[in-house]
Amino acid sequence: MTEPMTDLPCTARVPADVEAPDRILWGLTARQIAILAAAAAIAYLLWRAIGDRVPLAVTAAVLVPVAGAAAVLALGRRDGLPLDAWLLAAVRYRRRPRLAVPTEPVEPSGWGPVSERRPLPAVLRLPATAIDDDGSIAVPDTGSVALVVATTVNVDLRTGPEQAAIVGAYGRWLNSLTGPVQVVVSTQRVDLSSQATRIADAAHELPHPALADAALDYAAFLDELAEHRDPLGRTVTVACVAPAGARGEAVRRAEHTAASLTAVGCRSAVLDAATATAVVTAAVDPFAPTDASWPRTPPNDPVTAARSS
Incomplete structure (x- = not known):
């Protein structure tokens, strides 16, 4: 007799940090080494420039902030990002226009009265065309x-x-x-309300009155669920x-x-x-009261409607 098959344990090894940068030297990545090397070069040039002219305490007061800023920039992290990448994203965000329009902005005419000069909006450029x-x-x-x-x-x-x-x-x-x-x-x-509306509209086309009543009851249930629940x-x-x-x-x-x-x-x-x-x-627009359960007309296709006689 054969023994009954027992449940085998299901294990899978999933590597962590697949996209993590490689550690090159002393546990540091190439980006960190480049930042520290640039800071070391700047500190060396400052020491050569002022090391023989000012006391040692003044030289240390100048070099310590440079070394500290380089260490924080190379080793620090914020919101899961390296600190230099986070600062670069912050600078780009501050320099990016806050208002974007889908067409080229038009320069306002100079003959009209302008009470306040505001920056022109930028062109809205979506990733998909x-x-x-x-x-x-x-x-x-x-x-x-x-x-x-x-x-x-x-x-x-x-x-x-x-x-x-x-x-x-x-x-x-x-x-x-x-x-x-x-x-x-x-x-x-x-969005259960729109789905309930579609079901109620299609209920009149069902072949049997019992099916139509069941569809209308289901549409009413969806409306009630959308009203009292989220x-x-x-x-x-x-x-x-x-x-x-x-x-x-x-x-x-x-x-x-x-x-x-x-x-x-x-x-x-x-x-x-x-x-x-x-x-x-x-x-x-994930916060809009719509969902992707029903198809839309593609952007380049004309919207047509069949006229009933």
């Missing part, structure tokens, strides 16, 4: 991006062999990647990136990702132009 018919998003600095939506898998409810199979399938997808991907897990407020929805979106010039490569990578995630146990699909527009619209 167009959405093709196949759903690929054109990004000038990157290439093209195709989106894949996927559901989640409850691994805790699976047995040991099933967990091992899920981890193995996910690992095979990661090893098969030939370009960068981004997995975005977002939680947004679900429902949230979690979405998992995988962005597959392809280099510039490779037309259709992003969609092919997205189709491969969708097929690989199906082996994991997820329901996945490549987004077309209308659904990708909805996802991007909801991502730009």
Whole structure:
């Protein structure tokens, strides 16, 4: 007789800090060594310039702040970033215009009365410029991006062999990647009112009155739920990136990702132009009372409506 199969422990080694910079010398990165070397050169030049002309205490008073500032800049961190990168981002933020418009700003005429001279707004430059018919998003600095939506898998409810199979399938997808991907897990407020309206409008087209009544009751339930609760929805979106010039490569990578995630146990699909527009619209303004559950018209397509006779 064969012994019953026992649940095997599912373990996976995940390396931490994959994108951490390499330590070159004395546990310091190349960036830290460059900052400290530049500070040491400045301190040496200052010592050569004033070391023989002023007392030692004055020289130390000049060099100690330079050394301290260099050490803090090289070794300090703020909000998970190196301090020099954080300061550079702060300077760029302060120098960036606060107001942006989608078109070129027009210089005000000089003949009109101007009570207060305000800075002109800057041009709003979004990272994505167009959405093709196949759903690929054109990004000038990157290439093209195709989106894949996927559901989640409850691994805790699976047995040991099933967990091992899920981890193995996910690992095979990661090893098969030939370009960068981004997995975005977002939680947004679900707009149940608009969904209830669509269900109520479609209820009159159902073939049986009982089905129509059930649909109307369900729409009323959604309206009541949206009024008394704050429902949230979690979405998992995988962005597959392809280099510039490779037309259709992003969609092919997205189709491969969708097929690989199906082996994991997820329901996945490549987004077309209308659904990708909805996802991007909801991502730009996550606090708006809309969601990505219904498709939008792509930016370059005209909006038409069929006129009923």
